[in-house]
Amino acid sequence: MTPGEELPPLTVPITRTLVIAGAIASRDYQDVHHDAEAARAKGSPDIFMNILTTNGLVGRYVTDYVTGRAGPKAVLRKVSIRLGVPSYPGDVLVLTGRILSVNERTIEISVVGTNRLGRHVTGTVLVALPSRTAA
Amino acid sequence: MRSVDDVHHLLKPFEGRPVAVSAPARDPVNAPMIRHWCEAMGDTNPAYAGPDPIAPPTMLQAWTLPGLSGALSGRTPAGRGSVGHTSAHDELFALLDGAGYTAVVATDCEQEYVRPLRPGDEITFDSVIESVSPRKATRIGAGYFITTMMRVRVAGELVGTHRFRILKYAPVSGRLTEKPTEPPRPDRTARPARPRPVVNRDNAPFWEGVAAHKLLIQRCAACGALRFPWLPGCGRCGSPEWGTVEASGSGTVYSYVVMHHPPFPAFDPPYAVALVELAEGVRMISSITGVPHDGVRIGMSVELEFIRVDAGWELPVFRARSEGPEGEVA
Numbered sequence: 001m002t003p004g005e006e007l008p009p010l011t012v013p014i015t016r017t018l019v020i021a022g023a024i025a026s027r028d029y030q031d032v033h034h035d036a037e038a039a040r041a042k043g044s045p046d047i048f049m050n051i052l053t054t055n056g057l058v059g060r061y062v063t064d065y066v067t068g069r070a071g072p073k074a075v076l077r078k079v080s081i082r083l084g085v086p087s088y089p090g091d092v093l094v095l096t097g098r099i100l101s102v103n104e105r106t107i108e109i110s111v112v113g114t115n116r117l118g119r120h121v122t123g124t125v126l127v128a129l130p131s132r133t134a135a
Numbered sequence: 136m137r138s139v140d141d142v143h144h145l146l147k148p149f150e151g152r153p154v155a156v157s158a159p160a161r162d163p164v165n166a167p168m169i170r171h172w173c174e175a176m177g178d179t180n181p182a183y184a185g186p187d188p189i190a191p192p193t194m195l196q197a198w199t200l201p202g203l204s205g206a207l208s209g210r211t212p213a214g215r216g217s218v219g220h221t222s223a224h225d226e227l228f229a230l231l232d233g234a235g236y237t238a239v240v241a242t243d244c245e246q247e248y249v250r251p252l253r254p255g256d257e258i259t260f261d262s263v264i265e266s267v268s269p270r271k272a273t274r275i276g277a278g279y280f281i282t283t284m285m286r287v288r289v290a291g292e293l294v295g296t297h298r299f300r301i302l303k304y305a306p307v308s309g310r311l312t313e314k315p316t317e318p319p320r321p322d323r324t325a326r327p328a329r330p331r332p333v334v335n336r337d338n339a340p341f342w343e344g345v346a347a348h349k350l351l352i353q354r355c356a357a358c359g360a361l362r363f364p365w366l367p368g369c370g371r372c373g374s375p376e377w378g379t380v381e382a383s384g385s386g387t388v389y390s391y392v393v394m395h396h397p398p399f400p401a402f403d404p405p406y407a408v409a410l411v412e413l414a415e416g417v418r419m420i421s422s423i424t425g426v427p428h429d430g431v432r433i434g435m436s437v438e439l440e441f442i443r444v445d446a447g448w449e450l451p452v453f454r455a456r457s458e459g460p461e462g463e464v465a
Contacts, residue, residue: 012177018175021171021174021175022175022176024171024175025168025171025172025174025175025176025197026172026175026194026196026197026200027161027197027200027201027202027203028197028200029202029203030239042237042238042306043238043275043276043306043307050241051241051242051244052193052196052197052244053175053176055193055196055244055246056172056175056176056178056191056193056194057176058193059176059178059191059192059193060176060177060178060180060191063178063180063182064178064180067180067182072180072181072182073182075182075189075192075248075251076191076192076193076248077247077248078245078246078247078248079192079193079244079245079246080243080244080245080246081243081244081245082242082243083240083241083242083243
């Protein structure tokens, strides 16, 4: 893992099930995430994925990569994301990442997620690497 | 009259106001919620399963949300979700709802995780309104960015922080994120009417002539110069006095173009537009009938006729003579 290295992209089909299951699993009952009629009444063409699900997908993308390289003890320290265009059912979200910095203890990775409308999410993630002496 | 940005001075005092003080989470950190989350996200990280799992750190905010009963009844009803909550959030939202900023979208989430959460951890949290932006115009509508900062604790120990930014906005109808619709295709059976001529006191006698199947040319009453199209004064001597001469109807194609693009709804390209020189010497723009658009030629001999283009009105056009230009002015 070296700065500038690209992570393999992750393609996530945004199904209606993912949007709703993600909202409910995150205890987010805002109607725009599960009720298409209510979403349309608020000016959205359909329900859209909530930010907690985006956050969870970004975390999954990065930990899958880092734990695959550094072992299961690697753990998230910071996740900062900014949302751009929404993700609607039927969209395909493609997450890409690049290593920004690496040291003995941490690795920092930038993540971009795009769908047909443009950039859905941009963010940076800091992961603590397992130390050799402590669990 | 109040300006549209008027509410900002009412919003500003909310900065620094606590939303939650030592508010308890609805449930302790627990394995079933962790499992539901991992299933929804498709996250198979072994650290989140097994006999001693940690919670996915990105679940941090999920532990603090009120859940369905909170969403249905607001934050004020009795129940665990409302304990420790102030009225600041409800007041701020009521103010913005009342001003028309009724919709909410989350824009930013910045989380730091001090230590992993494990099943059994009892969470409390403090939340404060960090900032309220001035009114901003965005792609989805104008509104205010509201940033809150939350500190999450277990038994008094800080385990994580969560900075969250939302846009509270007035939705614009006709979202830009809609899929673009196909442009309407021209319906050949219901073609729009041709543009109508502007008839005024300077040219009304010309259109009266057309209605009587006469093509009238203006002639200056002072110098005798013929002119076409119709104008209030003589281009040669400036006199406003004029009379008319009826055209014989003979002419030749002086020049032409063939229109292919852009299409105009009332017309059906390709078609020829000709500059016809009348036997009297003036020129007029018109259509050529009797030949296809690619059969029009410079020097072609033509003869005046009137066609009815829409119900109620006619136009002078020129029909190509079937024979060659013998006997005509070259």
